[in-house]
Structures are given as structure tokens and as C-alpha cells.
Amino acid sequence: MADTRDTGLALDPKYDRDGLITAVASDAQTGELLMLAHMNADAFAATVETGVAHFWSRSRSKLWRKGEESGNELRVVDMRIDCDQDALWLIVQPAGPACHTGRRSCFYRRVTKDGLSWIDEGAGPA
Template identity: 70%
Template sequence: MNDDREQGTTLDPKWGADGLITGVVTDAATGELLMVAHLNEEALRLTLETGEAHFWSRSRGRLWKKGETSGNVLRVVEARIDCDQDSLWLRVEPAGPACHTGARSCFYRKVDAEGTLSRSA
């Protein structure tokens, strides 16, 4: 156990082999899960410095600020790191839908026991 990383007061992210950590994003007012994305060192630094969520797009292979084209930025109210510092939880105030499809949350479909998807409320 790395006592300093797990019990200390210094931010020391445990980056994956790809240089990323997972970011879980929830609405600060409602607790609703909005999205899951990834952050590299620069995305984390910009998120903390600007107070607006930045991520690393694995599909585009580049840094992006959430809402850079849509205007649907995520203002960070609180950032928390998990016990071994390999996941980040961002509590945010969204300026619009969090999902690029226009849905409020990226988790807008339910999966049933047969693997069929349906839109949820």
C-alpha cells in the first residue's frame, strides 16, 4: 500500500499505461450521472486551473474542453480523487446537455436481460 498516495494530502494521480485516468461526471445539484470520460495530465491541470471540465478524447487523440463547440460546458463545483488516485469524480453544473447526442446524460439507454436497449426517462 502506498500510504502517501492513499492517505496523504498531495494530488499524485496514478496514470494508466495510456497516461489516462477515468473521470466520472455527475450533476452537482441532482447527483445524476452525466458522463464518463478520460483525463491526461494536461486535461486535469486545465480542469483544476479553469474550473471547466477538460478531457482527453481517445477516439480523436486530442485534448478537448467539454462544450468547446456546443457551448455546453461543465463548470466544476468539486473534484474528488478516489483512494488510490486512479479515478476522478467531477461534480459539475452543466450549461446544457452533457451528451453529444443532445441527451442530458450519456446514460440515456437501459439494457435489459436480453441485451436490448431502450430509452429511459
């Protein structure tokens, strides 16, 4: 039987042992998956408060606002949480490329039996 976290309206994010929750961002206009990142409680709260995506950088061990250096913010149009509240879906209006490589999406390569291939033929390195 599901508990109230699964079926109720009380916001109760289930952070992992490192205090993080996974978040994916998709384009509000096209539906394209743009990126995956992680949030801690501070990033979650900042995102809700400002309407701009904030994340926890695991590599730099710090809070960061998406676009703070590049200007490529992700304005949150809708923010959804999954049934057991351990994953977030941010539906966003991107102000530019979402990927740090300069690509629109971080998901620009396909996994094949031979390794990786570019999603767009001839795309190559950015």
C-alpha cells in the first residue's frame, strides 16, 4: 500500500544518502530533454523561490544557478515530482544552450552496439 508521500499532496522530497535528488529538464516548447543534474535542499528551495533552475554541483561541491556564467538560464515553467518524490522534472524555457559544450541538449550522442554516434549526422565535436 502506498504511503502519503506516494499519493498525497504534502511536498516531502526523498533525497538520497548524499542529500541529493535527480532532476531532468525539458524544453517547454519542444519537449526535448535538455539535461540531467542534481539538487540538494538549497537548490530545490532556490529553484522554487526564483523560478530559475539551481543545482548542486557534485564535482565542485557547490550550489550553482544554471546560466550564472553563460547567461543560459533555465526559466522554470512547471516543476513536477515523481510518485515517490525522489526525482524532479523541470519544464523550462531555455535562454540558450543547456549543455556546457554549447549544444542545445546534453543528450547529443546515441549509444550503439559499436559505441557512440552523433544524433545529427555530421555534427561532430562542438
